[in-house]
Amino acid sequence: MKGLAPRVVTAVMGAGLVIGAAIAQAATPQKGGELNIVVGSKIPSYDGHIESTFGMIHPIKPFYSGLIRVNPDNPSSPTDFVCDVCAGDVPEGTEGGTKYTFKIRTDIKFHDGTPMTSADVKATFDKIVFPPDGIASNRKAYFKMVESITTPDAETLIFKLKHPSGTFIPSVAMPFNFIYSKKDLDKHGYNWHQKNVNGTGAFMYVEHIQGSHVKGAANPNYHHKGKPYLKGYTALSAPKMSVRLQAIRGGRADIEFRGFPPKAREDLVKALGDKITVQESDWNCVLLVTPSHKKKPFDDARVRQALTLSIDRHSGSKHLSNIAIVKTVGGIVFPKHPLATPVSELKSNIIGYSDDIKSSIAKAKGLLKDAGQSNLKFTLLNRGVDQPYKVVGTWLIGQWRKAGIKVEQDVRPSTPFYASLRKQKDFDVSIDFNCQSIVNPIADVSKFLPTAGNNYASFSDSELEKTYDRLLQTADVDQQKTLLRQYEKRVLNDLTSQMITMWWYKINPHRSYVKGWKIAPSHYLNQSLDNVWIDQEEKKRHGL
C-alpha cells in the first residue's frame, strides 16, 4: 500500500545522517566562510535578561558569552556544563553545597576593547538576580536560592546560597544570561542593552536591518583561541516556514536552528539528497492538557483521570511523529535526563501510560459514569499554531472521542489564546506547554505547582507544595529522584491536575557543508556559533 518514495527518502535520510555524522567527526575545521541562518521569529529587544524567544537568541547570542554553558561538543547531554568566561572546570559546591567559587578569566575583552573582570560578571548577575525596582529580569525566580554575589578580587566570583540546590548550576548555564560590561550598566543604565550590543562573544555586531537581517563578524579577540571559524554570519528573518524551507533548498540559507516538521525534512532530503544533513534530538518542551479545576465537571478528579486515561500516548508517539514535532513519551521531567521516570515505570505507576489502551478506555468510561458524566462535552482551547499545537489538539479530540467524550476545538491566535489561558482563565480545558532552555528538572517541574505563576489549572494542594520545597533544598541526587517521583505521582495520578501529552522532537536539516554545530535538546542552546565552520569544498559541490 505504501509507495516506494517514502522508503527511498528514509534510506537517503538514514544515509545522510550516518555520512553526516561520520564526516563531522573526521574533518578538521576550516577558517572562513559566511553562515546564513533563517530565523522564524522577530527580535523584541537585544537584552537576553528580559527576553525568552529564540527570535532573539539565534541572531543575538553569538555576540555574547555566559559564565558557563552547555558543552558545545556534547550539547545533547543535559548535565555536561563547561566554563565560558570562567577558568578551569565548573566548580562544585562547597560548605554543604551553599558556596560556589568561580575563577574568572582575565584575558577576555568586550567588543569595545574594555577588559572583562569578575566585576562585570557580578554586575551581570546582580541585574539578573537582584534587579532594582522597575527593572525586569525574566529569570530572577530561578535564583531564589542566591543569598549574595561577591568578588574578593578581579579573578574570583562567589555565589553564596541560602541552602543547597540542584537547580543552581543549570540556572547559571542558561543561554539568556549574557555577560554585560559593568561600565555599560553604570554609564548607560539597565535598559541600554535592549537596543545596543557590547559583548564578549565569538562575533561582533555589524548591523540589524529590522525585518530583514542581523549581521555579525568574527571577533578577532575571542577568548576561546582559534575560534570562531566563520568569518561572519547573517541571520535572515523569515517568519513563514515555507520561506525558510525554500531558502535552505535554494541555497539562500544554510541552516535553521528551531527545527522543521518531519514532512519538511523529507521534502528537503528528497530534493537535495546527500547535500542535506539531518540532526535530530529530543526537545525539552512538552505539550500539556490543563483543565480548569474551578469549572464543573473538571473539579472532579474522576473526570480529569478519565481524560488522561483516554489518551494513547504510545500509539500517538508512533504516528504523530510522522507529521508533527512531537515524539517522546515521558512524565513531567525531560525524558532524557537521569532524574526522569523511565517509560517502563510510567507504564506501571502512572495512569494513562499503559500499553493496554482498551482497558484504559473502559476505565475512563467507568469513571465518567461514576461521576455522572457519561455524555461529557467540552471545548478545548488551543493556540493557532500548526506545529505542534493544532496537530496535537486534533489528535487529542480523536482520542477522547473513543471514550465517548465530545470535544469542540476553540483555536485562537497567540494573543487571545494567552489572554484566555493566563488572565481570564475562562476555558474548560486548554492546551498548555512547558518549554525550557537548559534542562533543569527541578526548576522545570515548578510549572506543576498550584502556586506557580505559570500554572493555569486553578487549584491548590499543600502536599505538592511541601514536596517541592523539600526538593528545592536537597542537593542529594537520590533524594531528588525519590522526591520527584512522589511529586510526579501527585500531579499525574492523585490530582491529575494537568496531563502530559508528548515531548517535542527537534529536527534540524541543514546544508551538509555546515560543520561543527551539534543539536541540543533545546533550540535555545548551543547558539554561540564558535564551533561552526563551512566546508568550502563541500559547498562548491553544492554549486554555491
Add this chain to the structure above:
Amino acid sequence: MAITEFNALSADQLPKQKTLWNHVTRMARLQPLGTAGFVVILVMVFAAIFADYVAPYDPVIENYEYMLNPPGTFDETNERTFLLGTDAFGRDLFSRIIHGARTALLVGFTASFIGAFAGLVLGVGSAYFGGYVDLIFQRLMDVFMAFPLVIMALAIVAIFGTGTEKVIIAITIPFIPRCARVVRSSALALRELPYIDAARSIGYSHTRIIVRHMIPNVMAPFLIMLTAFVGQAILLEASLSYLGLGVQEPTAAWGLMLQGGAEEFAESAPWVPIWPGVAITLAVFGFNLFGDAVRDVMDPKLRSQN
C-alpha cells in the same frame, strides 16, 4: 345577432403545453453556463443533504494506518478504497469533501440569506422613509462598506471568536450594507411612483407599503445579489478557515482542509490541498455562473437581447 360558430380543435391542432423538461432544455439552450452552474449547485446540495449516506467513511474519524495515502489507494486486507486519498490524520478526503459541502452550504446559504434579507429590509426602509432616517442609515452603511469584505469579516471574527456560528455572523454583517445599498437605489425610484402615493393616501401602514408594495418590486436586484452572495460567502468561509479563523478541526471544511495541507504537504502529498481547492473553485464557479444567468433572465434589457 350573429352567432359565431367555433369548431372544436383536435388535440394535435392545439398549441403544445410546455413540460418541465421543455423549460429545462430551453434554459439549457439559452443559458448553458448558468445551467452548468446550477448542476454544480444541485450536486453540492445533494452531497450536503445526503452526506451521511454518500460519504464512504466518517469524515472525522482518524485512522493513522492510512496516513497520507495517495488517491485510489486500495487496502486489500480491510477492503477499503480511498478514492481521493487520505490526509495527515488518515481521514478519507472524499468523505471530508462531501461533508465539507455541508459546511460550505450551511455557511453560504445562512450568511447570504440573512445578510441579503436584512439588507433588503434596511435598504427599502431607508429609501421609503428618506430624510434623516435615510441619511443616518446610509452613513452607517458607508462606514461598513469602507472596509473590504475580508477585512470586515476578520475584524468580526476577532471580536466574536471562531467556530461555524461565529463565521456565519462574521460573513453576514458585511453583506448587509452591500445588499441594502443596491436595493435602496431601486426603491428610491419606486417611492416616487403614483401607486405608492395612492397606497399612502388610502391609509396603508408603512409596514404594509414596504412589505406588500415595494419589496416585491425590488426582487430582481435582490435575487441577483443573493446568488452572488452565496458564492462569496463560500469563498469567505474558506478564506477565514484557511487563515485559521473560521471553522475548526476536526470539522470537515474545505478552507480548513486546504490550510492543513497547503504548506506542509504541497510537495510530498499534493492531493491533500488539491481536492479542497478544486471543490472551492467549482462551488464558487457554480454560484457565479448561476448568478449571472439569473441576472440575464431577470434583467429586461438583457432578456430582450436573447
